[in-house]
Amino acid sequence: MKKYIYFFSITLLATLSFTLMSCGDDDENNETNGNTIEINGVMRTVSTMIGLEGSWSNGSGEFTLTVDNVKNGTNDLEYYMFSFQSAADLKKGDDVSKMQLTLSPPEASYWESYSYQNGKATVMDTNKEKSEITIKFEQLEMVYKGDIYKFNGTATLMYDFGN
Helix, strand or coil, X not given: CHHHHHHHHHHHHHHHHHHHHHCCHHHCCCCCCCCEEEECCEEEEECCCCCCXXXXXXXXXXXEEXXXXXXXXXXXXXXXXXXXXXXXXXXXXXXXXXXXXXXXXCCCCCCCCEEEEEEXXXXXXXXXXXXXXXXXXXXXXXXXXXXXXXXXXXXXXXXXXXX
8 A cells, every 4th residue: 555655645746846847938939038128117018929110111110119018917908109211221331310300109090190209219120131120219209299208218120221
């Protein structure tokens, strides 16, 4: 009888240890890489799992800041779509805020285009091989009828350079 109790105890311990090991959150790929930005005073995580790829063509371009929005345990995505006018594609050192920058934030109607009010959005790096662009937002304010979105921080975003 002791032999069966001992065998049962060992089996139970082994099963329990595997169960606890598989419940850890270290095996999930959250894909954040520390890429965060402040929007209206709230730190948000820039999503690198999914997003919209920016690009430039024939004098105009766009890029999208995709951030995680966790509510009640559910992770939704919010898209902040920026558009700009430029004679050439973006390069390191460009201040996008000086390029007739507009914003279409989440929950805004198609015709509600937020315009540049203050601050900077500087291209810090371009990586054509990875199709990425890094933009530093410094007190960037976009406004529509008194409603303001304010961005601070540096974000690496998907961007098609058309190579």
